[in-house]
Amino acid sequence: MAKESLSVYQHFNDIVGGDCGFITTGMIVMTNEQGADALRENVKMQQAQGVHTHLLNGSEVGQAAQEYNGEGVALACYEPDAGVADPMATTHCFAQRARDFGSIIREGVVVSHILHENSRVTGVRTLDGDIHAPTVVIAANVWSGRLAQTAGVTLPLTPTRHPMLSLRRPNDFGGRHGIHAVGLDITRQIYLRPDLGGVTLVGSTADVLAASDPDHYAQGISEEEITFFRANAAGSIPALARAVPRGGWAGIYDDTPDYHPILDRLEPYAGLYCAVGFSGHGFKLSPQIGQWMSTFILTGSKPLDMQHFAYDRFAQGQQIQPRYPSGVLG
Numbered sequence: 001m002a003k004e005s006l007s008v009y010q011h012f013n014d015i016v017g018g019d020c021g022f023i024t025t026g027m028i029v030m031t032n033e034q035g036a037d038a039l040r041e042n043v044k045m046q047q048a049q050g051v052h053t054h055l056l057n058g059s060e061v062g063q064a065a066q067e068y069n070g071e072g073v074a075l076a077c078y079e080p081d082a083g084v085a086d087p088m089a090t091t092h093c094f095a096q097r098a099r100d101f102g103s104i105i106r107e108g109v110v111v112s113h114i115l116h117e118n119s120r121v122t123g124v125r126t127l128d129g130d131i132h133a134p135t136v137v138i139a140a141n142v143w144s145g146r147l148a149q150t151a152g153v154t155l156p157l158t159p160t161r162h163p164m165l166s167l168r169r170p171n172d173f174g175g176r177h178g179i180h181a182v183g184l185d186i187t188r189q190i191y192l193r194p195d196l197g198g199v200t201l202v203g204s205t206a207d208v209l210a211a212s213d214p215d216h217y218a219q220g221i222s223e224e225e226i227t228f229f230r231a232n233a234a235g236s237i238p239a240l241a242r243a244v245p246r247g248g249w250a251g252i253y254d255d256t257p258d259y260h261p262i263l264d265r266l267e268p269y270a271g272l273y274c275a276v277g278f279s280g281h282g283f284k285l286s287p288q289i290g291q292w293m294s295t296f297i298l299t300g301s302k303p304l305d306m307q308h309f310a311y312d313r314f315a316q317g318q319q320i321q322p323r324y325p326s327g328v329l330g
């Protein structure tokens with residue numbers, strides 16, 4: 001899914017239209033002995049899918065991504081085609097393309113209920129009145145559970161809180177216009193995402209705090225979190241020891257029990273679908289998700305690979321088994 005979506009990001013203006021801010025940076029994943037087998041297996045699987053990635057030992061880390069520290073790294077992998085995009089710009093481009101095809105996007109309108117009659121969805125109730133529709137797709141991130149519940153459907157979603165620290169890199173490390181590879185340091189439980197303006201965002205891959213109420217959780221970042229991110233960022237990229245914190249924030253994930261999304265119709269209602277549970281990695285997959293969901297809704301038949309993401313896999317004991325304990329990374 002990531003591979004197919006990457007190709008859309010790389011040719012975004014031709015396929016979707018507009019500038020999604022995609023920059024090819026390369027991506028390095030580093031682990032100690034404990035995570036080495038999982039990394040080896042994932043790289044094997046990705047290579048079989050045609051992803052351009054290869055394994056490295058610790059001493060080769062600096063050759064692939066010169067800013068990273070390979071000391072203590074048992075195994076790493078590097079994907080030169082990987083990159084970053086601007087999520088806000090991407091969302092606006094998708095929205096504009098949808099409008100070009102006749103979609104009406106109503107912002108700031110809260111949906112309160114799913115409407116249904118005789119096992120058929122009939123629309124949604126909003127705080128601004130009812131909207132009648134033969135097809136409804138629930139795609140409201142962690143707030144989807146509440147909506148599905150109004151039709152008596154339970155979605156297995158857990159909100160978890162994920163903080164990030166913004167670091168202004170020292171000027172001799174690429175300056176304001178520099179960029180570096182994305183990094184995932186499994187041992188230190190952090191990821192590093194380069195941004196424009198000389199900034200690196202540092203986030204945690206640790207199984208972070210459950211945020212019981214997605215409307216009320218600590219959206220700021222604590223002193224302890226800043227200390228953790230600064231110390232570990234400097235461990236992964238030594239130049240970041242001289243970086244200046246520029247504040248941070250915490251967002252929310254909609255985790256499913258196997259950290260993979262639910263892309264399906266919701267029985268018993270004809271016309272009711274969901275695309276939820278992205279568990280912290282929905283942005284990069286979004287082009288493929290849109291493609292699959294529209295194919296499924298328009299043709300009634302599920303693309304083969306989409307079948308892994310069925311709603312009933314949890315009840316059927318067919319959960320997907322992620323190789324890392326903290327789910328899917330990157």
Ligand SMILES: Cc1cc2nc3c(=O)[nH]c(=O)nc-3n(C[C@H](O)[C@H](O)[C@H](O)COP(=O)(O)OP(=O)(O)OC[C@H]3O[C@@H](n4cnc5c(N)ncnc54)[C@H](O)[C@@H]3O)c2cc1C
Pocket residue numbers: 109110111112139140141143144147162163164203250251252253275276278279280281282283284285330
């Ligand atoms: C700190 C952090 C880092 C991340 N890093 C990455 C990454 O590196 N790579 C990656 O792929 N993903 C990443 N993600 C995850 C990614 O951001 C999400 O998976 C993705 O944005 C989910 O998209 P979505 O469309 O499901 O939800 P959203 O983008 O949240 O859209 C849901 C929309 O539904 C609206 N909504 C909710 N309830 C209602 C209602 N009742 N009525 C009307 N509207 C409603 C919301 O306002 C929102 O606009 C990260 C997330 C966080 C928090």
